[in-house]
Amino acid sequence: MDADVGVPARVMTDASLEMTAKDAGDVAAASAVLAPGTCVNITYLGSETTDSRVEAARAVRAAGLTPVPHLSARRLRNRDEFVRYLEVLKGADASRTVFVVGGDPATPEGPFGSAESLLRTDLLQEHGVRDVGIAGYPDGHPEIADAELWRTLHAKVDLLAELGLGASITTQFTFDEAPVLAWVERVREEGIEVPIRVGVPGPTGIRRLLGYARRFGIGANATIVKKYGFSLTNLLGAAGPGVFIDALEQGYDPARHGVVTLHFYSFGGLEATAQWLHDAR
Template identity: 55%
Template structure:
């Protein structure tokens, strides 16, 4: 079982002051259930899954706003079958005042289902700005991507940062989750060295069963060596246990230097556990040194 240690002041104030959460289109009941433990105005990302349709995604974004949070709908480039599909989604968001913030991702399909190969093509289309989008999140991969070479990832990040600036759009980077702080902080330092000053939201798994966490890690190419697992609090021999990100956040607080790393916040991947994650964060933020 995970233990809730005392949270360092740096985590409970700066890093967790404006955390964000992630949900699917079908998680609206779970969001309603967790509402009391989530600070008003929290950014809640709504994923773009292949097994969910446009009405489901729009209804989820509306629910996020209705419950007092900030919706961040995801746009999956390779899942958009046509320019008309892209415009239809953006128009639906705009009609309900839900389009100010989005996250642009390439998406899971190996081949595009339509004209958009990657998230850069969504930005370059001009449709985001035309539909009232003001802030665009883009993805970052501190431990690399299983299907994309590292030099390509850095080149694309530079291109997307430049494209956002050219379009007059604000931006931010949301990273893939991981279990080891060291590569995350090293990656952010390189990001700054590359001249990319966008704010970063570090992806962190919410509390979940070890088996589930390892399953997601394998799917997304996240390192889970025995040493990393021990650092994080995962037990590779006890897959029935649970783990939370307390050790990760403590280590992050100790290594985070605003002068070197710039603006950094936390993004929680809830893996279906919105209430468990929001309650965990509430407890962690209110813990105080003895």
């Protein structure tokens, strides 16, 4: 598909991106086409080290962007490890804004079983954290019942308000704008008014994109992916998010949906995603 499908401006405002530590070498090139201060999330992968994550955060800060390190509850082996990570992030000027998530392991590697359990330690404020991102799941979660997802979303937003910390929600990516908009509208009906970043994949190979979709439990049937702009019968080539973003913009009503922006998962590489975002703007 044409990766430069006409993308309107409203939901593109203040878009953020996501990278892994191995993308640190691409940060400088990406920053050349990104707005200063753009938020760049740094994932917490089990295959990467604390040092590599912190170096990635330093690279983001040095490039004039805003590092948003992930804190993965189930990957932290003990409270001391959590404290040490927060300390080095603060030392790297990368602790003001973080993203707190439960994490992938089915069995926690330490005492923290959920994002909520990290928030309840009060350690974030002690280490300079002022704003916290949390996860949202418009398509649901393969391991968590919908009722529990809504309960924990309310609990985390309420707790962050009690702690005096800023909050935002970043969703998993999806191929269909209709469930996303319906989910955002329900969030508002539930009385949750914090900003929402809708997750979208940056331009990437179709096979790679579908692999991530399976990993995260994202629906990818023939009808949905055709709507997104590619076909399951032709997995060669690449796909970009332009069609999805156009459709999202057309259905977006600030009066019903509140503050909604985009978060780009850079499956095809940080630099390529940054360039796509620059060109689309």
